[in-house]
Amino acid sequence: MRVGLLTGGGDCPGLNAVIRAVVVTGVRRYGHQHVGLLGGWRGLLERRSRPLTPRDTAGILARGGTILGSSRTNPFKDGGGARAAESAAAMGLDAIVAIGGEDTLGAARRLHDEFDLPVVGVPKTIDNDLAATDYTFGFWTAVQIASDAIDRLKTTAESHDRAIVVEVMGRHAGWIALTAGLAGGADAILIPEVPTSLERVGAFIEERRLRGRHFSLIVASEGVQLEGDEVDDAERDDFGHVSLADIAVGERLSAGLRARLDVDVRAVVLGHVQRGGTPVAFDRVLATRCGVRAAELVAEGGFGRMAALRGDAVVDVPLTEAVAELKVVPPELYQQAAVFFG
Amino acid sequence: MRVGLLTGGGDCPGLNAVIRAVVVTGVRRYGHQHVGLLGGWRGLLERRSRPLTPRDTAGILARGGTILGSSRTNPFKDGGGARAAESAAAMGLDAIVAIGGEDTLGAARRLHDEFDLPVVGVPKTIDNDLAATDYTFGFWTAVQIASDAIDRLKTTAESHDRAIVVEVMGRHAGWIALTAGLAGGADAILIPEVPTSLERVGAFIEERRLRGRHFSLIVASEGVQLEGDEVDDAERDDFGHVSLADIAVGERLSAGLRARLDVDVRAVVLGHVQRGGTPVAFDRVLATRCGVRAAELVAEGGFGRMAALRGDAVVDVPLTEAVAELKVVPPELYQQAAVFFG
Amino acid sequence: MRVGLLTGGGDCPGLNAVIRAVVVTGVRRYGHQHVGLLGGWRGLLERRSRPLTPRDTAGILARGGTILGSSRTNPFKDGGGARAAESAAAMGLDAIVAIGGEDTLGAARRLHDEFDLPVVGVPKTIDNDLAATDYTFGFWTAVQIASDAIDRLKTTAESHDRAIVVEVMGRHAGWIALTAGLAGGADAILIPEVPTSLERVGAFIEERRLRGRHFSLIVASEGVQLEGDEVDDAERDDFGHVSLADIAVGERLSAGLRARLDVDVRAVVLGHVQRGGTPVAFDRVLATRCGVRAAELVAEGGFGRMAALRGDAVVDVPLTEAVAELKVVPPELYQQAAVFFG
């Protein structure tokens, strides 16, 4: 069997570990052959590929990024599924392993359902907002990096009577903020699932002050919604070409608090450090096990399915589940965490 | 309610996080009061304690060790359960939260079942060999430390044409070895569940050599059994008081291979670094959530039960489950991993 | 002798290690007594202090921040040197150990020269821009944190054909950018000492592209000057109260490049993570040795002097040297580094 692999969407620690596991397991257990499709679905559409042997994957397990490159190309927007199916045939692919997030897996599902392409999926999102799996690889690496940063910032906040707002990733779900905030002992955690406002955050800091706590460490998801903070893509400045919409919510929150309170408030926007570099051990193992399951699915003909973590087992579920529903932080969990605030 | 907390057995990253979570949740949600029993069950028997308020637990979340001290005292060996029950009454304890491994939880279960003590458990073992829970806190910290060490040792092994044996913890189960070995891309993994011999390991190294791989990185559980390696507590040397039985299996394996092969073989015995120090984010969060569940169990009167992780949920199970069965590495999982060897 | 200690100015990993070393060495070698002045010079002016014994300093060696708090209070602006001298007399201080940067040590020097206060200094700046010492503690911690972030960001930049601008600290001197950029293998390094422009940075990225390098990792000091990038404190936005002047140069540079090039450009502003948290081993040792030297200076009556690193020796120099001259990156060193760019 000739298997094509591709990685789509944003960066995520563990992509290379999946690639290695698919190739090593495929070759050694099943005698598969592999090609890497370059730059996500674009590699399929443009028929750009490289051979992939176990030797090519030596040493990549611990490396961040993806040796196959990535893109946001979506075959259903950029050429149509028919063209993807033609490419797969022309390239002699008997199976495709698509490693990616909602968008990549959504395309995978449609290519399977509508064009009968033999696709297997591996879910990827550092945000951990896929309902079909307990955890996605990359998530615990992002959380560890954020937690390490919070550890560092706490001593600074305490020693200098400061409020520090740490913005972490999470556009639609607050998993990274909640988890890293719990791990770091944050004084408050702001997530998209729980609406708040500049007033309420300011009142919280003031109330702490009255209790003698002159510092506060607040973790905020990039996707948190603050009442009254509707940012339009306003007229841009000539030099910097910066508009308010470009400014991270952590910066806006921090500036707003500074203007309102007699407190030294600073923002730290962790940004892309959360999604690059070597994965933590948990993610290396999860990514490896997902890759093994994907190779098994290829061998078993389990197309239209993807690897998923359930408890301590890696199982498989239909691709439809990957895109069915966004997994958000449930209110009870947030309330449990909120007991530690203040 | 007046709640006594104790930590028993060996060190494990996350103990302080559990203590903090029980106290903060107990006080803020339920109005509980807490005392720390010092040195495990010994603290109960000897009625040695300290008060525990949320303020006492400030800043301990990220700290290794346990602020309550620990011991291997077992009330059923050292004084009898009756004496423990008397102490609990004399100290006015309405509940006891026992954080520990098989031995500590076994005693907890008997105190509950035989003496009607209101005990709640939190399982603790870096070895991850408890059947009742997907993961125990401390495990992923141990794995991360071992995986970091393997990352470092690989470049040395490769550059110097060397075989390196890394011994990690795991007396009865190979979880740390298997998981850290997978995360680090070990060339072979030796675990208690899969018997091997010096001959076989030597042949493996030789066979790699013939394929041009002049280095090998082998991860071994401390509990691995090598045929023919029966170590008696032989006559001790006068100065060092060292007997062969004191020598780690990694050292014995390495010395045996050195004598047998024309290869530079080195042993690294990671030892106690694996169980001390700050927990990784996963373990901080798991420990915190187990502490929250324990406080809830106290409030609900859920005695004779303990917190457990199932998937991404922290639930509770009877204490009997904790000690029912050792969770060992299943053959299929080892075989999946073995595909990466060689 | 009764010795007052204070820490002034911004946070810097190693402050607590200095405090511990002064106290332990002072007590054990010389029988000194110590008090901590709270919140920098403000603690002296307001006579707010706490006792400091070796026991009080147990466990602080590795902790970030400062147990004495800090402030930017300058006695010559906020009360006058005479008031400081009065306080010192009233508090019975026979010596003051002032740990701080240019501002704190400048005040220390004037208090010594003009008011005859028995002051000893310990230089502190993560920017490493003091001419009197080879390195200041805190610097290598900041560099390590920045270098770790660059390691993570490189794989992301490479996998996603991206330009990433990493802004690090360094208002007046480019030491952190240059050193972390060298350690991380940056593609370009922008520092205050070497003027550049948006055009030149854009041309650099384009030129790499033409050579097939579709990614670039650029490290920039917060103090870098870009021609044409004069930011006024423009009219502030109603909600966010954010003006362009609040926006980090890394963000402005990134937005400018994005507008100009057909490249995905991202900014990461590391900010305060660089100056908080546990010090690297180098800084723990340097801080400890500086504290030892400060205690020795107190015992020897070496007032008006401060500890300094020269080669592998910690010596002492007049306080005047601390503030004499800013140590900037010499052109030759930048040129050596620039060979690695591109």
Add this chain to the structure above:
Amino acid sequence: MRVGLLTGGGDCPGLNAVIRAVVVTGVRRYGHQHVGLLGGWRGLLERRSRPLTPRDTAGILARGGTILGSSRTNPFKDGGGARAAESAAAMGLDAIVAIGGEDTLGAARRLHDEFDLPVVGVPKTIDNDLAATDYTFGFWTAVQIASDAIDRLKTTAESHDRAIVVEVMGRHAGWIALTAGLAGGADAILIPEVPTSLERVGAFIEERRLRGRHFSLIVASEGVQLEGDEVDDAERDDFGHVSLADIAVGERLSAGLRARLDVDVRAVVLGHVQRGGTPVAFDRVLATRCGVRAAELVAEGGFGRMAALRGDAVVDVPLTEAVAELKVVPPELYQQAAVFFG
């Protein structure tokens, strides 16, 4: 000019950074060509080499080990200097850059002095015991790793009333033990330069106990001499082939203390983790700067010399200095550190 590079002796973080810096600087500034000699001096004697271009060195800056391999081959023992000189001529080498420790640089010096080979040196030892340079690259990485391990072990020692002996590298000089011990706040530090005995170490632990400190963390150099601990290469055991001489001093010390005291004593022998893996930022920069200086020396014809760190400058000194004298820990420095013991 055609330049041969080689790395000799034991592993040391930073070797690849030196190789990269020599090649990049040599090519871009001087138009040099480079070949890598494989396996240290053996590569020269056996004329085994690989080409080295800047492209070959991409991505190796942060990687541990050496891409050229290493060996302990000494041309003066294994073939004679004349054969080395012949090889150099036959391979068309106009210069050789030898990166290594005392042994490698000693051979380099003799090849230069006796056979007129155009050799430039770069000193390498994680032990930091070369008098000619303030610090050697690799040292601060080893210290950081040891310091991190001590951080982890302290909480375990404290929580479990234990004495822990941490053995670190340093056969002839105690630099790693002293420096990591200071950085980690060790309770005692044992180094080769200061003789001690099992009795004295035991008395120290007992005396702490009497003062209520039931734990002790002791850092020992592998080269520390304990009175009465003369280990012969005694008769070897049949299976393990382990003799007492194979047992690390940390293990012997720990076993001896255990037999003597009523204390739980554990040994941790850090071993090879100290010399593998990615270098800390300090060592990446130092190694890079040494490589730059070596390339400059080649271009300037500065043969018979080697790069050295003096203060914050990388200079060059005669190769004779490298091997002139062992740099040991001076008594004053040890006494300063000893103030923190106990």
